[in-house]
Amino acid sequence: MSVRVGVVTFPGSLDDRDAVRAVRIAGGEAVALWHGDDDLKKVDAVILPGGFSYGDYLRCGAIARFAPVMNSIIEGAKTGMPVLGICNGFQILCESHLLPGALIRNDSLHFMCRDQRLRIENTSSVWTSEFSSGQEIVIPLKNGEGGYVADEHTLDVLEAEGRVVARYLEVNPNGSRHDIAGICNERGNVVGLMPHPEHAVESLTGPTTDGIPFFTSVLKSLVSA
Amino acid sequence: MSIDTVAAAEVSPEQSQPFAELGLKPDEYQQIRDILGRRPTSSELAMYSVMWSEHCSYKSSKVHLRQFGEKAPKTDALLVGIGENAGVVDIGDGWAVTFKVESHNHPSYVEPYQGAATGIGGIVRDIMSMGARPLAVMDPLRFGPADAPDTGRVLPGIVAGIGGYGNCLGLPNIGGEIVFDPSYIGNPLVNALCVGAMKHEDIHLASAKGVGNLVVLYGARTGGDGIGGVSVLASETFSDGGPTKRPSVQVGDPFMEKLLIEATLEVLQAGLVEGIQDLGGAGISCATSELASNGEGGMHVWLDRVLLRDATLSPEEILMSESQERMCAIVHPDRLVEFMERCAKWEVEAVVIGEVNATGRLTVDWHGERIVDVPPRTVAHDGPVYERPYHRPPWMDALQADTPDHLGRPSTAAELKATLLTMVAAPNLASKSWVTSQYDRYVLGNTVLAQPEDAGMIRVDEVTGLGVSLATDCNGRFAKLDPYAGAQLALAEAYRNVAASGARPLAVTNCLNFGSPEDPEVMWQFAEAARGLADGCLQLGTPVTGGNVSFYNQTGDTAILPTPVVGVLGVISDVAKRTSIAWDSPGDHIYLLGDTNNEFGGSEWAHHVHGHLGGLPPKVDLERERALGEVLVTGSQSRLLVAAHDVSDGGVAQVLVEMALRAGTGATVTVPDALEPFVFMFAESAGRAVVVVDPSDTGQLSALCKQAGVPLTNIGVVTSEAELTFADLFTVSLGDLKREHERTLPELFG
Numbered sequence: 001m002s003v004r005v006g007v008v009t010f011p012g013s014l015d016d017r018d019a020v021r022a023v024r025i026a027g028g029e030a031v032a033l034w035h036g037d038d039d040l041k042k043v044d045a046v047i048l049p050g051g052f053s054y055g056d057y058l059r060c061g062a063i064a065r066f067a068p069v070m071n072s073i074i075e076g077a078k079t080g081m082p083v084l085g086i087c088n089g090f091q092i093l094c095e096s097h098l099l100p101g102a103l104i105r106n107d108s109l110h111f112m113c114r115d116q117r118l119r120i121e122n123t124s125s126v127w128t129s130e131f132s133s134g135q136e137i138v139i140p141l142k143n144g145e146g147g148y149v150a151d152e153h154t155l156d157v158l159e160a161e162g163r164v165v166a167r168y169l170e171v172n173p174n175g176s177r178h179d180i181a182g183i184c185n186e187r188g189n190v191v192g193l194m195p196h197p198e199h200a201v202e203s204l205t206g207p208t209t210d211g212i213p214f215f216t217s218v219l220k221s222l223v224s225a
Numbered sequence: 226m227s228i229d230t231v232a233a234a235e236v237s238p239e240q241s242q243p244f245a246e247l248g249l250k251p252d253e254y255q256q257i258r259d260i261l262g263r264r265p266t267s268s269e270l271a272m273y274s275v276m277w278s279e280h281c282s283y284k285s286s287k288v289h290l291r292q293f294g295e296k297a298p299k300t301d302a303l304l305v306g307i308g309e310n311a312g313v314v315d316i317g318d319g320w321a322v323t324f325k326v327e328s329h330n331h332p333s334y335v336e337p338y339q340g341a342a343t344g345i346g347g348i349v350r351d352i353m354s355m356g357a358r359p360l361a362v363m364d365p366l367r368f369g370p371a372d373a374p375d376t377g378r379v380l381p382g383i384v385a386g387i388g389g390y391g392n393c394l395g396l397p398n399i400g401g402e403i404v405f406d407p408s409y410i411g412n413p414l415v416n417a418l419c420v421g422a423m424k425h426e427d428i429h430l431a432s433a434k435g436v437g438n439l440v441v442l443y444g445a446r447t448g449g450d451g452i453g454g455v456s457v458l459a460s461e462t463f464s465d466g467g468p469t470k471r472p473s474v475q476v477g478d479p480f481m482e483k484l485l486i487e488a489t490l491e492v493l494q495a496g497l498v499e500g501i502q503d504l505g506g507a508g509i510s511c512a513t514s515e516l517a518s519n520g521e522g523g524m525h526v527w528l529d530r531v532l533l534r535d536a537t538l539s540p541e542e543i544l545m546s547e548s549q550e551r552m553c554a555i556v557h558p559d560r561l562v563e564f565m566e567r568c569a570k571w572e573v574e575a576v577v578i579g580e581v582n583a584t585g586r587l588t589v590d591w592h593g594e595r596i597v598d599v600p601p602r603t604v605a606h607d608g609p610v611y612e613r614p615y616h617r618p619p620w621m622d623a624l625q626a627d628t629p630d631h632l633g634r635p636s637t638a639a640e641l642k643a644t645l646l647t648m649v650a651a652p653n654l655a656s657k658s659w660v661t662s663q664y665d666r667y668v669l670g671n672t673v674l675a676q677p678e679d680a681g682m683i684r685v686d687e688v689t690g691l692g693v694s695l696a697t698d699c700n701g702r703f704a705k706l707d708p709y710a711g712a713q714l715a716l717a718e719a720y721r722n723v724a725a726s727g728a729r730p731l732a733v734t735n736c737l738n739f740g741s742p743e744d745p746e747v748m749w750q751f752a753e754a755a756r757g758l759a760d761g762c763l764q765l766g767t768p769v770t771g772g773n774v775s776f777y778n779q780t781g782d783t784a785i786l787p788t789p790v791v792g793v794l795g796v797i798s799d800v801a802k803r804t805s806i807a808w809d810s811p812g813d814h815i816y817l818l819g820d821t822n823n824e825f826g827g828s829e830w831a832h833h834v835h836g837h838l839g840g841l842p843p844k845v846d847l848e849r850e851r852a853l854g855e856v857l858v859t860g861s862q863s864r865l866l867v868a869a870h871d872v873s874d875g876g877v878a879q880v881l882v883e884m885a886l887r888a889g890t891g892a893t894v895t896v897p898d899a900l901e902p903f904v905f906m907f908a909e910s911a912g913r914a915v916v917v918v919d920p921s922d923t924g925q926l927s928a929l930c931k932q933a934g935v936p937l938t939n940i941g942v943v944t945s946e947a948e949l950t951f952a953d954l955f956t957v958s959l960g961d962l963k964r965e966h967e968r969t970l971p972e973l974f975g
Binding site: 011012014015017018021050051052054055056057110111112113114140142144196198199201202204205206 | 385388389392393394395478479480481483484571572661662663664665666667668669670671672673684687800801
C-alpha cells in the first residue's frame with residue numbers, strides 16, 4: 001500500500017498542486033486536505049504548501065495557524081507524524097510553534113525568485129534522509145518574507161543539535177541568520193524549508209530534479225517504519 | 226438624498242446635466258436624448274458616459290479595427306473571434322486556449338503599484354470569463370529614460386505592483402518587455418497579457434440567456450474606488466497643474482482574486498453557469514448592459530441589493546464603480562443554491578441582483594424606484610463611431626530623409642569591442658533579471674521557458690506535453706519611422722520569437738498604444754499601424770483574436786512613440802522538444818539564418834550611442850519570416866536545433882552575448898567575408914535567427930534551409946572557454962560581458 005501524504009489547501013495556497021505533483025512523482029499517494037476540515041483522512045504525513053494563505057494579511061501564516069486542520073496537524077506532529085512546511089508552510093509552522101523562530105521581510109525588501117544553491121546539513125530528518133551529508137543542490141527560491149530570525153540562544157541550540165537542515169550557499173538571498181534555509185524540530189519529523197523542492201522535480205520545468213529526495217525520504221521512512 | 230428617477234426625467238427635460246464633466250461631447254449627449262426620447266436620468270447618464278468612453282466603446286478605432294475581421298486569414302483554429310472578452314483558439318486534443326493583452330497605462334502613472342496590480346487583475350478576469358483557467362501572465366512595459374527621476378518613481382512601483390499582485394495570485398510571470406524611451410516619460414505603458422486554457426466544451430460567453438435566469442454578482446464588495454476611472458482616466462490626456470486624479474485609481478486585493486478564480490472555476494466545472502462576465506472598466510454598467518444585449522435582450526436589476534463596502538454610495542456611483550475582484554454570472558434558479566454553496570466554500574460573497582427577461586430593456590430599480598430604463602444594446606454596442614480625420618504628418622519626409630548613414634561608426638577592433646560592452650549595458654539591452662527576479666515564474670509547475678528566453682512557454686497538458694508559447698514585441702522607434710512597417714516588424718519579431726522556441730505560430734493579440742486620436746497625425750499613425758498589422762496577419766496566416774486600444778498616451782502635445790504591441794501565440798505538441806537560447810556542447814556549429822543588410826534606422830545602436838532616430842526601419846519581408854519560422858519549427862520538432870535565438874534589438878552581437886551568458890560558455894565567431902564587422906555585429910535586419918547544431922547535422926540544416934529558401938551562413942563554433950572571440954578582431958571574457966550586462970538596472974533602481 002502506498003504512503004498517503006496530505007497536502008493542505010488554505011485560502012490563498014498557491015503551490016498545493018505542485019506539492020501534489022511532487023508526491024506523485026516520488027511514488028506516493030497525494031491526498032487533498034482542506035483548511036476548514038480537521039479530518040486528516042488517515043494520511044501518514046502532511047505538507048503545508050507555499051503561497052499566501054489568507055493573503056498573508058496580519059502576518060505570514062498567522063491566520064492559517066488557527067485553521068481547524070492545524071489542530072489535527074499540531075497534534076499529529078507532536079506524536080511524530082512527518083510534517084513539511086514549504087515557504088508559507090514554514091511560516092505557518094513557526095506561527096504554530098512547531099518550529100522556533102520567525103521569518104521576516106527579505107533584507108533586500110524585494111520579492112526574490114531565483115535558482116538557489118543549498119547545502120544539506122542534516123540527513124537524519126525524515127524529509128532529508130535520502131540526501132548525503134553536505135550534498136549541494138539547486139532548487140527554486142521565491143519569497144518576500146524569507147529572512148529566518150531567532151534569538152541567539154535558539155540559534156545556538158539549532159546549530160548544536162544539528163537542526164539546521166539546509167543552508168544557503170553563494171548568496172544569502174533574504175538576510176537569514178546563519179544562512180539558514182531550513183530547520184527541523186528536536187525529533188526531526190517537522191521540517192520547515194524556505195526554498196521550493198516541489199518546483200524541482202522535473203527537468204522540463206525546474207532548474208534541476210534536486211527536490212525529489214525530500215519526498216522520497218519521507219516515503220521511505222514511512223515504509224520502513 | 227434625492228434620487229433622479231425615470232419618472233422625474235420625463236417631466237424635467239430642461240434640467241441641466243453634467244455630461245461634459247463625465248466626458249461626453251454635446252452631440253453624444255444629444256444622441257442619448259434621442260435614443261431615450263427624453264433626458265437621461267443621472268444613473269443612465271453615468272452608464273452611457275462610461276460605456277461610450279473611448280476606453281470602452283473604441284469609438285475612434287472601430288472603423289480601423291474592422292480590418293482584423295475583414296482581412297482575417299482562413300483558419301479552423303479560431304473558436305471564438307473578436308468581440309468577446311478574449312478570443313479562443315483550438316490547439317488540438319480538445320484543448321482551447323484564450324489569451325489577450327490590455328493596457329493599464331494611465332492608472333499606472335498616477336499610482337504605479339495599484340495601477341499595475343489591477344492591470345493584472347483585470348486581464349486575468351477577462352480570461353476567466355471565457356471559462357478558462359488562467360495559466361500565466363506577461364508584461365510588456367515602456368518607461369521614460371532609465372536615468373530620469375520619474376522613471377525611478379514609476380518603474381519600481383509598477384514592478385512591485387505586478388509582482389505583489391501576480392505572485393499572490395499564483396500565476397507565473399513568463400516574460401514581456403521592458404523598453405526605455407524619452408517619449409514615455411510622462412506616460413509609461415503598462416500592458417498586461419494573460420493566457421488560459423480550457424476544454425472546448427467549457428468555453429463560456431458573456432451572454433444573459435434564458436428568461437427567468439438570475440444575475441448573480443459575486444466577489445469583492447462594491448466600493449467607491451475607481452469611480453469614473455474609465456472616462457476620467459483612460460480617455461483624457463494628463464496636463465500639468467490639474468488636480469491629482471488619484472481617487473479614480475482602483476485598489477487591488479490579490480487574495481480576493483485568487484479566491485474568485487477558484488470559486489469561478491468550480492462553478493464553471495460544475496455546470497452551474499449559463500453566462501459569465503467580468504467586472505472591469507465601467508463595472509456594473511458594462512457587465513449588465515453587455516450580458517443583456519448579448520442574450521435575451523432584457524434584464525432587470527435591483528441595484529439596492531448590491532453588497533457595498535461604503536453604505537453611502539449613490540446609485541450612480543454603484544453603477545460606475547470599478548471596484549476590483551468582482552464577477553457576474555447568469556445562473557438558472559434551480560442551480561442557485563449550489564452556486565451559492567460553492568462561493569461560500571471559498572468565502573466569496575454572492576448576491577442575486579437581477580433577472581433575465583425578454584423585454585428588450587435594461588431596467589434598474591433603486592429601493593422600488595425606476596432609475597434606468599434603456600435598450601441595452603445602445604449602451605453596450607451602439608455607441609458613437611468616429612471617422613476621425615487623419616493625414617500623414619508633414620515631418621515624416623524629413624524624418625525619413627535623416628538616415629543614420631552619417632553617424633560615426635566604430636571600425637577598429639578596439640572600437641568594436643568598446644561598442645559591444647557599451648551596448649550590452651544599454652538599458653534596453655541590459656539584463657532584465659532585476660525585474661524578472663521579483664516575479665514568480667515557477668508557480669503551477671508548468672513553466673517550460675521564461676525570461677530571458679525568446680518566448681514564454683507553458684505546458685497545458687501534463688500527460689501529452691501539449692503546450693503554448695507566447696511572445697510580445699514592438700519597437701516603437703520603427704513604428705515612428707514607418708507605422709505600417711513598424712506594426713509588421715512587431716508582428717514579425719513576436720512570430721519569430723515563438724518559432725525560435727519551437728512552437729508553431731497560431732494567433733495574434735495586440736495592444737495598440739497611441740497618442741490622442743483627435744490629432745490627425747497620431748490618427749494617421751494608428752490607421753497605418755492597424756492596416757499594417759491586418760495585412761501582416763493575413764499574410765502570415767495568424768488571425769487577430771482580440772486586443773485593446775489605448776489612446777491619449779501623451780504629455781501635453783507630445784505623443785508617445787506609436788507602440789502597437791503584438792502578442793503571438795504558438796502551439797507545440799510536446800514541450801520537451803522546445804528550443805532554448807542556451808547553446809550546449811563545445812564544437813557545435815553556429816549559423817546565422819537570413820540576410821544582414823546595412824540597416825540602422827531606428828536601431829538600438831543609433832538610439833543608445835547617438836541618440837538618433839531617423840531614416841527607414843529595416844525592410845520587412847513576411848514571406849521570408851514565414852520561411853524562417855518553418856525552419857525553426859521543423860528544426861525544433863526534429864531535434865535538429867540545439868539552440869535558437871531570434872535576432873532583433875542590438876543585432877547579432879547581442880544575440881551571441883545572450884546565448885553565451887545563458888549557457889555559461891563562449892564561442893569563436895567569424896565575420897562573414899561579405900560584411901563589414903560593424904554591420905554584422907549591430908545591424909537590425911529582420912527575418913534572422915542564430916541557430917546552433919551538432920557538427921554532424923550541418924548537412925541536414927543546409928537541406929532544410931535550402932528547401933525553405935532561407936539563406937544560412939556558418940558564423941562560428943561553440944567553445945569551452947569563458948570568452949567570446951570575434952576572429953581577427955577581439956576577445957572579450959564572459960565575466961566582463963556579464964558584469965556590464967547585469968549592472969545597469971540594479972545600479973539605477975537598487
